[in-house]
């Protein structure tokens with residue numbers, strides 16, 4: 001499918017270059033004894049990896065250079081893989097990623113960095129009240145999901161405070177699967193169903209009840225709830241690194257501090273990829289058409305006039321397209 005996993009970043013290039021055209025004699029030993037691991041956490045240059053059933057801490061082998069290793073990466077490890085305290089293994093290879101999710105560049109870091117690799121679902125956590133839902137933020141998350149090739153899932157929390165109907169009406173034409181949850185346990189079983197056997201990333205702004213959800217799903221993770229300091233507005237955990245938590249055959253990846261995603265690199269056609277029902281119409285657009293409401297000659301308008309498209313679908317896609325604009 002268009003837009004799915006085809007975009008490279010410097011990490012991908014580096015990873016792929018390894019097996020490439022370099023003369024054999026110059027290649028490092030192949031590390032035939034290396035074992036496969038799954039990166040569940042990253043903290044100050046140390047990588048927590050799961051090897052078989054053992055939690056192994058590793059560092060990056062020098063030969064890997066500057067490329068990043070992120071939560072969700074599948075890696076090859078050598079060295080002490082016992083997982084005993086004070087042992088340190090080495091990551092010698094990062095396997096090719098099936099997907100990458102980047103967080104937004106900000107003032108402290110102008111580069112859009114990969115935060116999670118190999119995820120296949122993006123669960124957007126939105127509270128129905130306190131704080132109020134922010135449709136613009138939801139839109140941006142959906143665009144990021146479509147672009148990265150992840151299936152989106154809307155997770156609407158705090159159902160005790162407000163009904164989901166209005167919000168769901170806004171997203172009905174997008175056909176995004178959703179669950180409605182509450183801290184009394186309502187909807188959590190349904191959410192669990194959606195997470196089984198998948199690698200899901202959880203995102204949401206502060207206070208929407210993400211930690212509460214994670215604690216109901218994975219009690220042993222003991223995520224801190226309601227820890228926002230009313231004075232500074234900052235959480236006690238200032239770490240913004242993601243962590244993977246096991247859930248029946250799958251993983252949920254909690255991304256504290258990640259509020260939105262960089263969309264600057266996304267082309268209009270990447271957004272269109274999330275709307276297969278509009279594909280045929282868009283194929284008739286002039287080259288480089290941005291498909292917005294004011295785009296001259298956009299075929300969507302002609303198809304709409306002829307009644308060949310669902311106007312709600314077109315409106316939704318155009319709303320998503322505009323969420324890329326003014327990408328602060």
Ligand SMILES: Nc1nc2c(ncn2[C@@H]2O[C@H](COP(=O)(O)OP(=O)(O)OP(=O)(O)O)[C@@H](O)[C@H]2O)c(=O)[nH]1
Pocket residue numbers: 157158159160161181182183184204205206207208209210211212213224225226227228235256257
């Ligand atoms: N009324 C109501 N309150 C909830 C619900 N779920 C969570 N809360 C409350 O909302 C507040 C924020 O919950 P958290 O789980 O810490 O939210 P979070 O999204 O993890 O927030 P950060 O840790 O800042 O990212 C806490 O006071 C929770 O008790 C719910 O279903 N209903």
Ligand SMILES: [Zn+2]
Pocket residue numbers: 282285286289290291292295297298299300
């Ligand atoms: Zn167009």
